[in-house]
Amino acid sequence: MGPTPAPPSEAVALLTGHTGEPTAIQLLSDRRGSRTWKIQGPKGTVTLKANNPDDEGARDKAAEMTQEDDHLLRLTAAGALSPDYRVSAGAWEGGRWLAVNWIDGAPLWRALALARSPEGNRAAVHPWLTGIARTWTERLACGPATDRRVPYRGALTHTTAPELATAILATPADTHIPVQPAADIWSLGASLFWCWTAHRPVPYDDTTDRLEKLAAIAKGTTTALRDVRPWKFPEFEDALTACLTPDPAARPTAKELTTAW
Known part of the structure; x- marks a missing residue:
């Protein structure tokens, strides 16, 4: 097993303004072409999702993530989601990333x-x-x-x-x-x-x-x-x-x- 994948540095740097300097970064999922991390800081906690560009067998997860962000924006505009839920989204050297506020719960x-x-x-x-x-x-x-x-x-x-x-x-x-x-x-x-x-x-x-x-x-x-x-x-x-x-x-x-x- 190799090292644990790190989240896109471009995303972490931007999200620091929302969470503060990260105190903990935990990889939650790494499957089917995308990865998800929980990033905690003194000002808040977010879930960060990014495509895995090294997964050749996956579909175009970067394009799917762009669509997912578009849906979040539309659902927020329609009043179906809280405007505080979506935090930010953007590009990184391997594709796309998307961040939302962390909501405590259990699978x-x-x-x-x-x-x-x-x-x-x-x-x-x-x-x-x-x-x-x-x-x-x-x-x-x-x-x-x-x-x-x-x-x-x-x-x-x-x-x-x-x-x-x-x-x-x-x-x-x-x-x-x-x-x-x-x-x-x-x-x-x-x-x-x-x-x-x-x-x-x-x-x-x-x-x-x-x-x-x-x-x-x-x-x-x-x-x-x-x-x-x-x-x-x-x-x-x-x-x-x-x-x-x-x-x-x-x-x-x-x-x-x-x-x-």
Whole structure:
């Protein structure tokens, strides 16, 4: 293993005005062509994301980061994001970087650790679990329209809806795949399914090629919740199952889900 990648010096120098002289820099993620750091200083903490120019197998992450920044600006202008969230963005010698204010929280997998255990089946946990699902559902928002679009070819494989998997498999790598709200509902259900049961809704081996994983998802068949749930929770299970319905038109809307959880 080589040295831990350092963040772009151009970004760190500019962000010092926001955080103060950095007291800690932590690499959080280094995968799929991009890297993310947590930078702490006496005046604040930010998350810094930059493309990895040495990852030859990744898509054009610099272009994707430019689009991501454009969406943040548009969502802020529309009132969907706090104007304090986005900090800055710019170019560095290897591509593009983007910084946002750090928001404390826990990954969903870690947050649902208790709910995955048999001990989670108690009165205090039930409303807590549905509250997480409801809060997430209430904040589902599609990105604003733009003509400057990098072709979308799916994100995390296990959250890719069957109709998107089918479209990805049937089109060239440079074709943009439009995402409809129903696909976001499937993604939400898949994430909650995985983090509550410790099983992906569509089983496949981690070493399987991505295209084979997408082919498995495209079939529209998911593991029955009753076979993998840590404990019985009918109302929660019914909502998850509805999210993972193969037919996009049959899935609930975000508004409908907020009352179902």
